[in-house]
Amino acid sequence: MKREENKSGCPINYTVEILGDTWSLLIVRDMLALGKKTFGEFLESEERIGPSVLADRLAHLERKGILAKTPSETDRRKMIYSLTESGLNLIPLLYEVSSWGSITSPNPAAPDSWFEAMKHDKVLVQRLWREAVEAGSSFFLGPDSVVAKLGLDV
Amino acid sequence: MKREENKSGCPINYTVEILGDTWSLLIVRDMLALGKKTFGEFLESEERIGPSVLADRLAHLERKGILAKTPSETDRRKMIYSLTESGLNLIPLLYEVSSWGSITSPNPAAPDSWFEAMKHDKVLVQRLWREAVEAGSSFFLGPDSVVAKLGLDV
DNA sequence: AAAATAAATTTGATTATCAAAGTGAAATAT
DNA sequence: ATATTTCACTTTGATAATCAAATTTATTTT
Structure with missing residues (x-):
């Protein structure tokens, strides 16, 4: 390349x-x-x-x-x-990359909480994701994670 | 690669x-x-x-x-x-790829109608985009294009 | 002081990418 | 009917990226 x-x-x-x-x-x-x-x-x-x-x-x-x-x-x-900031702005892009892979791959492997999150409104999930990272957490890990805020993985 | x-x-x-x-x-x-x-x-x-x-x-x-x-x-x-169908499903991903490039690039070059479309609701634009392609048009070109449906590029 | 850890760098082989030229079949022009 | 052009590729040989494995340097832990 x-x-x-x-x-x-x-x-x-x-x-x-x-x-x-x-x-x-x-x-x-x-x-x-x-x-x-x-x-x-x-x-x-x-x-x-x-x-x-x-x-x-x-x-x-x-x-x-x-x-x-x-x-x-x-x-x-x-x-x-x-x-x-430009890196944080990649959240919607990464969400769609993950979403397309999830519906297209014959055997996607990810935590259940990801597939649960996909059932929620995508704009909400993407906003929570940004807030999580800004608070020092990430999608899956930390007290402010998306998983925690949506009550997944309980 | x-x-x-x-x-x-x-x-x-x-x-x-x-x-x-x-x-x-x-x-x-x-x-x-x-x-x-x-x-x-x-x-x-x-x-x-x-x-x-x-x-x-x-x-x-x-x-x-x-x-x-x-x-x-x-x-x-x-x-x-x-x-x-999997290719059509790339519309939301491509939208976000284009959107991130548009806000991150110091000098993005695209038709004005693209930047106008970005001001509309993204879920709407993505739905119109799919309908355009399914009808034989594309984002910019054809009677059923997104540009035509949103009245851009008039 | 010795051992372990962390962030890379180096090396040499493999693989991808590139521009430019070439091929063969089908369509168009003469 | 013949020649030319168009179209979808393929081939070729050079350049560049990628890889796994080993090594290096600075810091921290034992």
């Missing part, structure tokens, strides 16, 4: 040039859905991304303004990755 | 493994937004896809059940590509 080009000004092409690869959206998913924040946590993803590709994708997403990197205050080896 | 793998059952990963590349969503865009149907029309896209990559992506999307290929009845050289 010859990245960094500017093949056209089409907004769809813009998004695809930033996120159209195998790993970028999975990293964003790990942040938005599971609250992952460190290199080591991303390395442990279900899909087994390698460290060289991970480092490359994180640098790419940082340069494109999707996420930011700050040193941990408690452990100076660690870097903390967090989403920018 | 080592395609055809099954790295996990995650619905997001499922979608990304099918559509996570530079060209697949642009082909779907050309079909849904502009009503393109033939190899030659896709070749003329703004982003200048080459014939070898186009042939590969079309075969990929056909094998994944996003589109179908039938010989033209009027010209036996031509193949007509059309979207399947």
Whole structure:
């Protein structure tokens, strides 16, 4: 994938040039859905991304303004990755990516609470998702998670 | 991109493994937004896809059940590509891809009618978009286009 | 002081992508 | 009827991305 080009000004092409690869959206998913924040946590993803590709994708997403990197205050080896405003704005997109995969895949594997959440109004779920992340939680985890607010996974 | 793998059952990963590349969503865009149907029309896209990559992506999307290929009845050289039900179901995803690109890109280039449409209720626009394609039109073109139904581009 | 942990980087092989040229069948023009 | 054009690809050879595995450097824990 010859990245960094500017093949056209089409907004769809813009998004695809930033996120159209195998790993970028999975990293964003790990942040938005599971609250992952460190290199080591991303390395442990279900899909087994390698460290060289991970480092490359994180640098790419940082340069494109999707996420930011700050040193941990408690452990100076660690870097903390967090989403920018543009990264948070990916919630509706990620919701539709997950939704299409859920209805199209012959055997989608996700927590039951995801499939339960899909039965609710999508605008509501997407708003709760943003509020969860802004409060330091994520879709599935934390006291302000979508799962907690909707009373799923009880 | 080592395609055809099954790295996990995650619905997001499922979608990304099918559509996570530079060209697949642009082909779907050309079909849904502009009503393109033939190899030659896709070749003329703004982003200048080459014939070898186009042939590969079309075969990929056909094998994944996003589109179908039938010989033209009027010209036996031509193949007509059309979207399947799964392909039509990409409308909400493509809408969000375009929406994120529109608010994130520093200089998005699209017809004014797209930006006008974004001001309307997204569920309405997505429903009109599907109806347009089902009626043989597309987002921008044809008597049943979204643009026509919303009275944009007058 | 030694061992473990964290965030990457390096290496060398495999795979995808690219632009440019070429192919064969069917339609159109002469 | 013949020549030319159109159309949907395929082939080719170079460039670029991706991969798993091993290594490096700095920090933290034992």
